[in-house]
Amino acid sequence: MSKLNIALIGAGRRGGGAHLPVIAKLKDVYNLVAICDIDQAVAQQYAEQYGATPYTNVRDLVAHEKLDAVDITVPGVAHHAIACFMADAGVNIIVETPIAVTLPMTDLMIEAAQRNSVKLEVAENYYRAPRERFLSTVIDAGVIGEVGRIYRIFYEGGYHGMSMLRLRANGEPKSILGIAQSTPVIPIIDRMKRHHTSDNWTFGFLEFDNNATALMVYSNVIHARSLGRGQGGISQIDGSKGTIVGEDIHVVPPEDLESGAKSVGYQPKRTMINVDGTEVIEKIELELPDQLITWENPLRHYPLTEGQIPVADELLSLANAILNNTEPKYGAQLGRQDQEMNIAMSESAKQSRVTLNFPLTDLTETERGIHDNYEGQHGHPIDDVEAGIDVFFPRQ
Ligand SMILES: NC(=O)c1ccc[n+]([C@@H]2O[C@H](COP(=O)([O-])OP(=O)(O)OC[C@H]3O[C@@H](n4cnc5c(N)ncnc54)[C@H](O)[C@@H]3O)[C@@H](O)[C@H]2O)c1
Known part of the structure; x- marks a missing residue:
């Protein structure tokens, strides 16, 4: 090659x-x-x-x-x-x-x-994480049945959260209700060196075309894990047969279905191998009484840490698309849809909690504000690409 x-x-x-x-x-x-x-x-x-x-x-x-x-x-x-x-x-x-x-x-x-x-690939990394790939394998195998509801509370939100909610719902978003509130916090610099002086909190409720719904609570301070916020994130995926809570897969033994339907929580097992001095995930397995579910790391030959696997995956997605003249795995349209859902949540909150339907067809107030801000700050409109490449854009 x-x-x-x-x-x-x-x-x-x-x-x-x-x-x-x-x-x-x-x-x-x-x-x-x-x-x-x-x-x-x-x-x-x-x-x-x-x-x-x-x-x-x-x-x-x-x-x-x-x-x-x-x-x-x-x-x-x-x-x-x-x-x-x-x-x-x-x-x-x-x-x-x-x-x-x-x-x-x-x-x-x-x-x-x-x-x-x-080719245009988006470095959306959350769904590419081994944990999420493994959970996708579990859901695809029908272990928890049809997904009906997803909770992502005190986890990453925004476009990353929307990407995950859409993936787990396995449907197209129909509508969103957003609620937002901003409260002051003392000036802080988080572990990623991001500056915060306010906690910009959002709540999103999404409906999908297959009747699944999702609930998300997010803020910049929660994302930063600063001031004790978001230490115990809640990630729960409710299916018709069981539930995934964090990484634990809950299913009910058939004999208990009519006597309380209490679940047993099964934990996945990671197998690690050493590649050139790096501890690498070889596979993640779930042993159920009647089924063994395995996700194998396709990049296990590279000395990649767990956090590096999604980055390698997205870079290789682009390489494959170039070399084989195919489309990248995620691509611009899904990246656009994540941001559309994210913008719609802000816009719904701005419009006094009106439920908005997808797709968004008109420029939102949220986006108009971003464009005006851009032009005011940099002295050129957003479509002046030649002027844009020379601006130093500091991280907020
Ligand atoms: N996928 C994830 O989980 C994740 C996490 C963090 C950040 N991000 C994204 O990564 C991107 C970068 O974030 P960051 O935290 O590394 O930002 P950063 O500010 O640390 O780094 C950006 C760099 O770009 C340079 N730069 C600015 N304007 C430029 C220009 N016109 N031409 C060339 N260089 C220019 C800056 O000098 C700086 O070194 C953002 O889009 C952010 O949203 C993604």
């Missing part, structure tokens, strides 16, 4: 911290040629560390490198400008989440990718 030349754009926490070590481990697929960051010291530091060429702007990057792919890990508000520019340069793209902050920004990216026949 020929190797693909890749550059990473935005070597901050997610780029330098999470993606670069994984790209380096996928050396049979990717050749990391360049690191581009508007902050020269950052570009220099990571380029030296990974033996790549540093750049401080994407114009120089495309002028000097022959690229097959770029990994865009700049702040979300900059995704559309950088992605459109790279697509116009004929380079395939993987972009961090959210795909973009509004739907018109997302559509600019999708149109640019289509216009230039380049």
